[in-house]
Amino acid sequence: xxxxxxxxxxxxxxxxxxxxxxxxxxxxxxxxxxxxxxxxxxxxxxxxxxxxxxxxxxxxxxxxxxxxxxxxxxxxxxxxxxxxxxxxxxxxxxxxxxxxxxxxxxxxxxxxxxxxxxxxxxxxxxxxxxxxxxxxxxxxxxxxxxxxxxxxxxxxxxxxxxxxxxxxxxxxxxxxxxxxxxxxxxxxxxxxxxxxxxxxxxxxxxxxxxxxxxxxxxxxxxxxxxxxxxxxxxxxxxxxxxxxxxxxxxxxxxxxxxxxxxxxxxxxxxxxxxxxxxxxxxxxxxxxxxxxxxxxxxxxxxxxxxxxxxxxxxxxxxxxxxxxxxxxxxxxxxxxxxxxxxxxxxxxxxxxxxxxxxxxxxxxxxxxxxxxxxxxxxxxxxxxxxxxxxxxxx
Amino acid sequence: xxxxxxxxxxxxxxxxxxxxxxxxxxxxxxxxxxxxxxxxxxxxxxxxxxxxxxxxxxxxxxxxxxxxxxxxxxxxxxxxxxxxxxxxxxxxxxxxxxxxxxxxxxxxxxxxxxxxxxxxxxxxxxxxxxxxxxxx
Ligand code: SF4
Ligand code: SF4
Numbered sequence: 001x002x003x004x005x006x007x008x009x010x011x012x013x014x015x016x017x018x019x020x021x022x023x024x025x026x027x028x029x030x031x032x033x034x035x036x037x038x039x040x041x042x043x044x045x046x047x048x049x050x051x052x053x054x055x056x057x058x059x060x061x062x063x064x065x066x067x068x069x070x071x072x073x074x075x076x077x078x079x080x081x082x083x084x085x086x087x088x089x090x091x092x093x094x095x096x097x098x099x100x101x102x103x104x105x106x107x108x109x110x111x112x113x114x115x116x117x118x119x120x121x122x123x124x125x126x127x128x129x130x131x132x133x134x135x136x137x138x139x140x141x142x143x144x145x146x147x148x149x150x151x152x153x154x155x156x157x158x159x160x161x162x163x164x165x166x167x168x169x170x171x172x173x174x175x176x177x178x179x180x181x182x183x184x185x186x187x188x189x190x191x192x193x194x195x196x197x198x199x200x201x202x203x204x205x206x207x208x209x210x211x212x213x214x215x216x217x218x219x220x221x222x223x224x225x226x227x228x229x230x231x232x233x234x235x236x237x238x239x240x241x242x243x244x245x246x247x248x249x250x251x252x253x254x255x256x257x258x259x260x261x262x263x264x265x266x267x268x269x270x271x272x273x274x275x276x277x278x279x280x281x282x283x284x285x286x287x288x289x290x291x292x293x294x295x296x297x298x299x300x301x302x303x304x305x306x307x308x309x310x311x312x313x314x315x316x317x318x319x320x321x322x323x324x325x326x327x328x329x330x331x332x333x334x335x336x337x338x339x340x341x342x343x344x345x346x347x348x349x350x351x352x353x354x355x356x357x358x359x360x361x362x363x364x365x366x367x368x369x370x371x372x373x374x375x376x377x378x379x380x381x382x383x384x385x386x387x388x389x390x391x392x393x394x
Numbered sequence: 395x396x397x398x399x400x401x402x403x404x405x406x407x408x409x410x411x412x413x414x415x416x417x418x419x420x421x422x423x424x425x426x427x428x429x430x431x432x433x434x435x436x437x438x439x440x441x442x443x444x445x446x447x448x449x450x451x452x453x454x455x456x457x458x459x460x461x462x463x464x465x466x467x468x469x470x471x472x473x474x475x476x477x478x479x480x481x482x483x484x485x486x487x488x489x490x491x492x493x494x495x496x497x498x499x500x501x502x503x504x505x506x507x508x509x510x511x512x513x514x515x516x517x518x519x520x521x522x523x524x525x526x527x528x529x530x
Pocket of ligand 2: 483525
């Protein structure tokens with residue numbers, strides 16, 4: 001048994017034993033669980049994939065004369081300005097003004113909020129255009145100016161939902177191609193898409209939220225961020241398999257971090273043909289090895305994590321709840337699987353390569369004594385369902 | 395008989411050179427053009443397969459170079475930017491020739507083998523991160 005304080009003391013004296021969630025598997029196999037639990041202090045987990053539920057709050061500072069922005073665009077992408085005078089919220093999925101969307105189906109969706117966020121983090125110049133009705137104290141009615149992230153007072157990323165514990169595998173059983181947030185799916189079960197870092201993914205290594213909770217310090221695209229709430233659609237009441245690992249979407253995290261300190265490599269705008277814009281962000285979360293049980297859960301392997309295959313041409317949209325079959329991440333990573341007796345090529349939207357890189361970057365930061373762990377102030381709800389939206393007459 | 399895939403670039407002043415005619419008539423090669431393009435700047439790109447005696451192909455390449463045509467044996471017109479690629483793997487089932495492929499099953503690293511690329515442009519439509527581009 002270890003405490004957060006003991007682990008942090010070891011980190012500060014640069015003596016902490018840190019492993020990533022991939023290498024810990026063999027390590028525990030070799031050493032045995034009890035012995036390894038005494039040695040290992042931290043296991044780092046990570047993920048890199050698109051998450052539409054992303055955005056950022058920006059504060060511009062005041063122009064002269066001052067202006068209370070009531071409508072605004074950055075690089076022609078509409079922002080939400082229904083907050084304070086020079087605060088705005090930029091959403092990752094917002095399209096650029098005049099984007100034809102799916103008018104010429106399937107649309108290309110080349111540029112939107114996610115790309116503006118990528119540009120900001122990369123230090124590129126962006127254009128602000130704002131309008132206002134003007135008030136006695138904020139007389140300016142129009143503004144057009146160019147800025148970089150360094151000109152802003154704050155640029156705070158918020159991901160109301162990130163780090164989905166597990167995720168659907170999308171396939172197309174119809175006879176027409178479909179374009180989804182899980183990519184272009186060819187007709188007749190030709191290809192499928194999954195989206196999870198599997199054995200490296202944070203909440204698959206802490207399936208019952210024993211260490212990851214509200215207040216947990218995280219690595220968010222290179223900046224020090226934190227879990228500020230349960231993620232939207234957090235649905236911990238779900239089917240669970242070996243080691244309580246969910247076999248469907250399940251838990252999620254609400255994340256936030258300072259965009260000024262982020263690395264461009266890990267904040268990337270996403271264009272999904274026929275679907276829209278999103279943002280991919282790299283997240284790393286350390287798991288303190290407080291006891292052998294927590295360590296044991298971090299040794300989860302790709303082959304023990306299964307996900308449901310769902311028909312995105314019908315069952316997903318119509319909410320039928322039908323699951324075609326299940327596959328584990330070891331099968332998926334092999335590149336070809338069999339579904340309903342047919343050979344199906346595998347695609348993915350989550351990058352295991354990047355996740356591994358992030359897990360190692362975080363591991364290095366902890367080993368160097370630069371990243372301390374924080375004890376969550378609240379545990380995430382463990383037995384929470386998900387509501388649906390009913391369409392009522394009145 | 396050997397087959398060779400080349401990308402030819404014609405600068406503005408060479409665009410009207412009847413190169414394909416020479417390849418057939420003078421070097422006795424079988425030609426298969428699979429992409430061609432002229433830009434508004436009046437530069438031209440031509441992606442072709444040459445089939446014939448190895449010696450004739452060699453001579454043909456020298457002939458083309460002499461006539462100011464840039465001959466590219468590696469670059470087929472589709473570019474994959476390694477630094478921009480996140481190795482997400484979304485393009486993998488859409489690449490018909492496995493020119494884009496998973497190099498390592500364990501780390502899921504993605505790589506590009508230009509020699510296998512047929513320029514179908516499917517990866518360009520299916521890369522969410524804009525890592526693939528084409529001159530066509
Ligand atoms: S252009 Fe076609 S063949 Fe070439 S890499 Fe892209 S998908 Fe593969
Ligand atoms: S879809 Fe694009 S980013 Fe993803 S692996 Fe292919 S080339 Fe790389």
